[in-house]
Amino acid sequence: MVQQLDYHTIREIFDRFRAAEPEPRGELHHVNAFTLVVAVALSAQATDAGVNRATAKLFEIADTPAKMLALGLESVTEHIKSIGLYRNKARNVLKLSQILVDDYGGEVPNSRAALQSLPGVGRKTANVVLNMWWHYPAQAVDTHIFRVGNRTGICPGKDVMAVERAIEDNVPVDYQHHAHHWMILHGRYICVARKPKCGACLLRDLCLFEEKTL
Numbered sequence: 250m251v252q253q254l255d256y257h258t259i260r261e262i263f264d265r266f267r268a269a270e271p272e273p274r275g276e277l278h279h280v281n282a283f284t285l286v287v288a289v290a291l292s293a294q295a296t297d298a299g300v301n302r303a304t305a306k307l308f309e310i311a312d313t314p315a316k317m318l319a320l321g322l323e324s325v326t327e328h329i330k331s332i333g334l335y336r337n338k339a340r341n342v343l344k345l346s347q348i349l350v351d352d353y354g355g356e357v358p359n360s361r362a363a364l365q366s367l368p369g370v371g372r373k374t375a376n377v378v379l380n381m382w383w384h385y386p387a388q389a390v391d392t393h394i395f396r397v398g399n400r401t402g403i404c405p406g407k408d409v410m411a412v413e414r415a416i417e418d419n420v421p422v423d424y425q426h427h428a429h430h431w432m433i434l435h436g437r438y439i440c441v442a443r444k445p446k447c448g449a450c451l452l453r454d455l456c457l458f459e460e461k462t463l
């Protein structure tokens with residue numbers, strides 16, 4: 250297990266992330282809280298680019314739970330059929346739309362528990378929505394954050410909950426909100442899974458990973 254970096258090194262890492270990209274953004278297209286929930290739920294085992302291609306038309310005609318329900322299962326399924334697990338995901342989109350209409354007046358609730366009660370919405374999806382829409386410092390640990398956190402020593406942990414806790418415990422509070430996107434983008438484009446681009450990495454003198462590719 251990689252050791253935990255100290256406070257000053259973690260602050261230096263996030264100083265550098267901020268200098269390179271002051272306002273990091275997620276790459277899933279959405280136009281409101283509802284379309285964000287749907288996009289994040291659809292992104293399980295799919296790439297953001299693939300989800301964006303599938304939702305471009307869908308969100309033009311169905312950007313509210315009521316409009317999604319009016320579209321119906323067959324049409325929603327047709328729109329998202331290029332995404333993995335699309336049949337199940339289409340059913341969940343319709344079910345969660347029904348719950349939002351019935352129980353929340355068509356709005357998206359903003360507590361983790363309420364979000365997680367929606368079909369197809371787990372803790373990670375809820376945390377993404379809390380972070381991206383309500384700017385709450387929730388930490389959604391995906392495969393990129395798990396890898397970056399463990400390689401660098403920013404937030405090592407044996408499972409996603411341990412990494413989530415390590416971010417909350419160790420990342421300075423002024424960096425908690427954007428930590429999610431800085432680490433995801435770093436993992437997606439620089440600290441990639443098979444051969445990290447350590448030569449181009451702005452953290453290479455701080456990172457604890459022993460197998461750097463320099």
Ligand code: SF4
Nearest residue numbers: 440445447450456458
């Ligand atoms: S130095 Fe290499 S292993 Fe460490 S964060 Fe950068 S790319 Fe990842």
